[in-house]
Amino acid sequence: MIFNTQYPLVQAPMAGVQTSALCIAVSNAGGLGSLPCAMLTASQLRTELLAIQEGTKRPYNVNFFAHTPPEIDAARNLKWKNALAPYYSEMGLNIEEFPSGQGRTPFNAESAELLEEFKPPYVSFHFGLPKPELLKRVKAMGAQIISSATTVDEALWLQAQGCDFIIAQGLEAGGHRGHFLNHDLNLQMGTFALLPQIVKAVNVPVIAAGGIASSKGVTAAMALGAGAVQVGTAYLLAPECSTSAIHRKALQSEAARHTALTNLFSGRPARGIVNRVMRELGALSEFPPEFPLATPGIAPLRAKAESMGSGDFSPLWAGQNASECKNASAAMITHELAQGF
Incomplete structure (x- = not known):
């Protein structure tokens, strides 16, 4: 089997809505469980890796962001502050305490050192790959490398850098x-258009991702040449997922029918259920600073609104096929998906 797992199924790493519990459950059910690490401190990462080590003897994946942190632009930050000021006032927050900072840390030497201790069998990256010297360290510990491509050009680039598996991430x-490689969203395409093009272009196994939330979707992806599939949204209602009550409610409501790409929560396009702030500021807005600098500024609004039971300022991440979300255990969801292989 492609990952030395029972099924060629990757559980998508979902930062902010899962811990090691989901990773362990999926790995034990026969898939490749994943741990999102982009929001974890070194101490938290160690704790999660120890939990995985204790919870499963089966293969698992750890995922990191590979972006280059931008310099803080005072003018852009001020524009963001001014855009959010009316909401701060409405929520009783002090706009003069408007926070700034990076919000997300990319894979670095500290992360590499920690992974060398645990030696995870698979390490995946989002937004390209880390610097060559860091990638070399990951390969030296025996890990196989996975990364996402949203275009054929990105897939070819990843293959040239020595990626072992490429995720064809559909729109x-x-x-x-x-x-x-290019931030033009007009270059992005749907999974079943992108997948066969990447399969044809590269010589490494391709993992289909995006809109696959049922066994029928799995079958369709495999028919188009995928070596495996990656599924995220379908797991969001599982008890092993740490999805918030507000997020769970949205996923089970009619609102889940309408998702959109938005840069309001991080500064970079990400798909989520449309909510108030997306409608009022525009899902893809001119206001947020570059990724990941937008996150700290909107965080106080999110926290205050959520304390009142509202997801108006929350990133309610979900794919376009959120209606397939099942209120079932991760094992049950994994086995149902596996019927498509």
Whole structure:
């Protein structure tokens, strides 16, 4: 089997809505469980890796962002602050305490050192790949490399850098777009248009991702040449997922029918359920600073609104096929998806 797992199925790493619990459950059910690491401190990452080590003896994947942190632009930050000021006032927050900062940390030497201790069998990246010297360290520990491509050009680039598996991330996928060579969203395409083109262009196994949330979707992806599939949204209602009550409610409502790409929560396009702030500021807005600098500024609004039971300022990440979300265990969801292989 492609990952030395029972099924060629990858559980998509979903930062902010899962911990090691989902990763362990999917790996134990026969898929490749994944741990999102982009929002974890070194201490938190160690704790999660120890939990995985204790919870499963089966293969698993750890995922990191590979972006280059931008310099803070005072003018852009001020524009963002001014756009959010009316909401701060409405929510009783002090706009003069408007926070700024990076919000997300890319894969670095500290992360590499920690992974060398645990030696995970698979390491995946979003937004390209880390610097060559860091990638070399990951390969030296015996890990196989996975990364996302949203165009054929990105897939060819990843193959040239020595990627072992390439995820063909279609436009339907929930969460952040993985594009890194070109930020023009007009170049993005749906999974079943992108997948066969990447399969034809590269010589490494291709993992289909985006809009696949049922066994029928799995069958369709495999028929188009996928070596495996990656599924995220379908797991969001599982008890092993740490999806918030507000997010769960939205996923089970009619609102889940309408998702859109938005840069309001991080500064980079990501797909989520449309909510108030997306409608009022525009899902793809001129206001947020570059990724990931937008996150700190909107965070106080999110926290305050959520404390009142509202998801008006929350990133309700979901793919376009959120109606397939099942309120079932991760094992049950994995086995149902596996019927498509």
